[in-house]
Amino acid sequence: MIPSTIRKSAGVLFVVLLACASAQAQRNNFDRASASRQVNPQSLITITDSDFTTPTSTSDCVTGQGDDVWQLILTQPKDLTVTVLDCCCPGDYYEVRVDGKLIGTTPNLAPPWGCDFSGPVSSGSFTVTLCTGTHTITIRDAGFDGHSQNEIADQGMCPAGFTVMGTLSNPSKACEFTINVTTFIPTNSLTGPPQARCGRGRQLVFKGDDRGFSPAGASFRTRTRITVIPEQSADADGLKAGSEQELVGETRSYAPDALANGVLDAADDDAVLNDCHLLHEVATASNSNMHAAVTRTGEHQVSVHIFGGAGNPLVVSPEINWDFTITIDTSGTSAHWTINGAHDGFPAYEVYINDNPIHTYSPGPGPYGLFDILKLFPPLDVNVNKSGDIP
């Protein structure tokens, strides 16, 4: 029979040995995982017309760590395949963006999550067609989302090491440019002309779009969108079939009581119209005077004439008018654009190519009065003559 003192001592020794073995295993795991995960400043990695492979790490969890950014310069359109291979720890997964647009996300394989666990790591490949010009590739580790800084530190997850590979190949589809010409009223509301009355001569107010410049602005007065393909070899007439859209935003008029709290909001949208109380009338103007026409002007060049106007359907009014000619030329080392034309001095105008602004015009800070709306009358007030390269 073993004395109880010896039994107790053996038990304590076993627990101590087990703890030491576990700690050593964790240290090995951490060392392995952190070998390629030093805190580094941001690097801009510039590549011209070639494949690339870069071991890197991300700062999505650490102050002072700069994410690497790949700047890819293409002198002709190419398909780019971006492959992301995670280094070490289960739970990391990656969002891949090109020119700010998400082109893919490697699979989220969690759980398990953390460098102390064994398990599969996340990897993936994504392909995008890029036009001539300079493109920016950025990677974000989405595996940190929903985890606290303490968890991330405890699990030795940060910074996360991974490898990025870029492979170029001949383009699988045509290089496209989407032109977006939008007009909008920046303020929340706008007083109507004297003819816009309800009840016993009460002046109506109209809903504005209540926003600043944005290619994704959901509220607008008019929007023309059209996608063009400058390469004749890819498309004979230069117009992407079915891409043309002429959209008109809804017009809403309100009785003066809707402005009791100073703004028009959802609470003012009551169910009964034509009663001179809160929401008074709604309508959508015709888009029949909104036009876009594409002309091929060269082997690598198209010209787009975007012109016309739309009025306020709820009151006799002058139209919002514009007349632009936009060219896109891909014969050089980067896609070149020009815009010439004119538009009214009201409301705000914004023109984008692939979400990059090429012209914006604001009628001023508001609130707007009838003398601002006067700028809707002929002739066109603002001339536009600009050019540049598409990033």
Place this chain on the structure above:
Amino acid sequence: MNTKNSRWIFATSLTCLFTLLLVGWAQTKQDEDSALMKDLRQADGGTRRDISKSVDEIAQKDLKRILPELLPLLSDPDAEVRYYTAVALAASAYVSEANAEALHQAVPRLVSLLTDEDARVRQAAADAIALVMPHPPNSATPALVNLLKDKHAEVRAAALGALGRMDKIPPDAVSAVVLTLKQDTDPDVRGKAADVLGALRIADATAISALIDALGDREEFVRSQAVRALGSIGAPASSAVPRIKQIAADSKESPTLRSYAAYALRSIDQ
């Protein structure tokens, strides 16, 4: 001199000074206006055309005062001058109720422009008539109705805009608008015709029947204007309810049109 008298003299002096300042300011304004109008009258054709494009400047003046100077420009031999003068009149009525009322005096000249050889002038004249307040005069109705046969869709639409702002229109004008709704080749014009019937709440059976037919128009703009018009007419348009209910429940129609149908049903039910 006692204190009471001093106060009286001081108050009277102040009033006189203020009146003089006011008169002086008005005189300066009048001089400025006269200078602009003198330029308009005396300039050669090209310069006149340029000045006529100063729509914003003209629109901000007191129309009652400058109208005698502007009216002759509506008969200018240059169509561009006639056009911009009509546009300036419309613009002035758009920014001020007083100007919109003063525009009444220009209606006979504007009506004569509804038969102008230049389509843009006809359209601008109709637009200006539309903005007269409180309503365009009935004297303009026959010429506006004639314009519904104009070969330019923009001109026909402008005529409808003016008819829609009338206080009321006679039965023959209603018939012409109904015919336009039924037969015009341009969807924008058909939609505007529907809008006129709604704006004037024309509740006769022919108009309501034409609006119900227009609910089946191939263009959504026309369908939406027709459904809105029936909603504006209200209870007398109850025969349209089954058809409007179909639209409200039709998933193939746009959410916008379906929401207009829902609004119309509530208006007709009230």
